[in-house]
């Protein structure tokens with residue numbers, strides 16, 4: 001039986017929804033405790049205050065290798081009048097950490113004594129009382145408080161606890177989560193043979209992401225097997241979980257308004273739905289419910305929605321249960337590279353790449369779709385655009401929450417411009433030899449790259465802009481669009497551009513001239529991209545009208561997405577690089593060999609990071625890997641084409 005379509009209850013703001021959740025489940029103190037050994041307590045939270053059972057040191061101990069003496073016996077010793085001491089009577093050989101012999105109260109370092117013979121030594125300076133002795137209780141005094149309750153045990157703490165004679169501690173039990181992935185399209189990665197994966201099937205990943213996030217903040221999780229969109233089965237699983245020892249139940253997927261979205265129905269049937277729908281994006285359809293006094297959350301199925309929902313709702317709940325403060329992300333001021341519109345009335349979590357260009361940190365937005373997991377794996381930070389704001393202005397700094405340390409952001413080479421697969425190889429080669437360096441590239445087409453240089457928001461741009469007058473690349477565009485910016489042009493590669501067609505070229509496409517055929521659906525690149533300029537140039541050369549090409553107005557932003565359009569059958573042909581065709585086992589009809597250069601502003605050219613990048617481009621390893629892609633020539637790679 002299909003469910004009635006869910007209609008969201010009145011949507012709550014993120015703030016309201018969090019308040020509802022935390023008020024209803026003030027779980028603090030309700031978790032039971034368990035006793036664990038001290039080494040096993042690392043990462044756990046103390047349930048009780050811990051006091052030292054013994055002092056440390058537990059006796060007066062020598063702090064240096066040497067001789068133990070009674071300080072008073074050494075007074076008056078000097079270089080001019082050294083003092084002689086009898087071993088075994090006035091002086092006792094001792095090593096660091098040994099118990100101080102009775103009737104001694106100072107240690108003289110071995111290098112400060114003259115050995116006269118087996119029984120006699122000489123000193124040339126007096127010792128003061130308690131010199132080089134670690135007194136009993138100097139570090140820890142028995143009965144003193146080592147750590148209060150709710151203290152998070154770190155590896156350092158293990159040292160203090162064991163030294164203080166504490167070998168086991170009582171810690172808060174880890175909150176136990178059950179994560180139930182739901183969706184008839186989902187398949188288990190363990191049982192999946194990639195060659196058998198059918199269209200419509202999706203490898204289940206969210207439960208592991210959520211589980212690992214839960215573990216990282218001190219909880220433990222059990223993963224339920226995947227449930228198909230069967231309301232009875234989901235209800236049964238949630239009911240069973242509510243009656244067992246789970247502290248928090250997450251139903252993943254099926255949270256929104258589809259005909260097979262059952263999370264809300266199940267929660268309402270078994271308990272109470274407190275919130276359905278939060279004015280945030282990603283994560284809008286989130287459900288907060290209560291069954292048998294337990295929090296049950298309907299987590300939206302899109303991967304980024306699931307992550308943001310976890311971080312905004314589940315993690316704080318776990319932290320509260322453990323008596324820990326919420327994890328507050330570090331923030332830094334950033335400048336968006338362009339205007340970014342956002343929907344009024346929704347708090348958006350915009351994922352951004354960050355890099356320090358000049359004296360500011362620039363933020364490049366990543367794809368905004370909640371289904372794009374790479375929009376969060378690639379992100380260095382998140383800009384939160386509040387409900388009442390319609391978007392970001394390009395010149396106005398805003399704060400970004402950091403997902404990586406600021407030091408990594410500062411060591412990021414920001415590349416904006418045309419897309420080429422060799423940039424990935426460059427990023428990998430750089431990282432292999434310089435682990436602190438990162439390349440962040442955004443693909444906005446060659447013209448977009450030049451504009452980014454003009455606005456000073458990148459370190460370099462990849463460009464392949466053909467001058468249709470004289471056949472040169474990039475130089476005339478730089479003169480025209482960057483008249484006031486001094487740049488260097490360094491060749492990255494020469495590459496084959498051509499028509500990407502289905503395997504076996506079933507439509508027998510021979511070249512650009514065939515694109516006007518009625519039976520051919522074309523997929524174009526966006527205006528301003530070098531590939532688009534190349535196409536328009538060839539069309540003019542051939543006297544063809546772009547209006548005669550079916551699909552001319554359909555645009556993609558990268559070579560790979562053009563290739564994907566052909567692979568999926570949405571298009572019969574698209575202009576792109578050989579490497580993209582090869583990667584997807586498609587056929588390729590060469591059209592032209594073109595020059596792909598790096599445009600580097602002079603102000604960055606001499607920086608250490610760019611120097612390392614240029615050295616990397618010139619290595620044999622880089623060139624070999626580029627050649628292995630096919631369709632590339634590295635003859636001029638790394639040479640300065642124009643100053």
Ligand SMILES: Nc1nc2c(c(=O)[nH]1)N[C@H]1C(S)=C(S)[C@@H](COP(=O)(O)OP(=O)(O)OC[C@H]3O[C@@H](n4cnc5c(N)ncnc54)[C@H](O)[C@@H]3O)O[C@H]1N2
Nearest residue numbers: 181202204205206253254255256257261284300301302305
């Ligand atoms: N008519 C409407 N449609 C949708 C709305 C809406 O308000 N009205 N909301 C959209 C938003 S926003 C989101 S977010 C999604 C979330 O919906 P569900 O929670 O019902 O998620 P599903 O439809 O089950 O899945 C969405 C998507 O994610 C994939 N998925 C699901 N679970 C997993 C998993 N465990 N591992 C990996 N991937 C998973 C699933 O295959 C789908 O592709 O709804 C919009 N629709």
Ligand code: MOO
Nearest residue numbers: 282283284305370
């Ligand atoms: O909330 Mo959904 O997560 O916007 O895509």
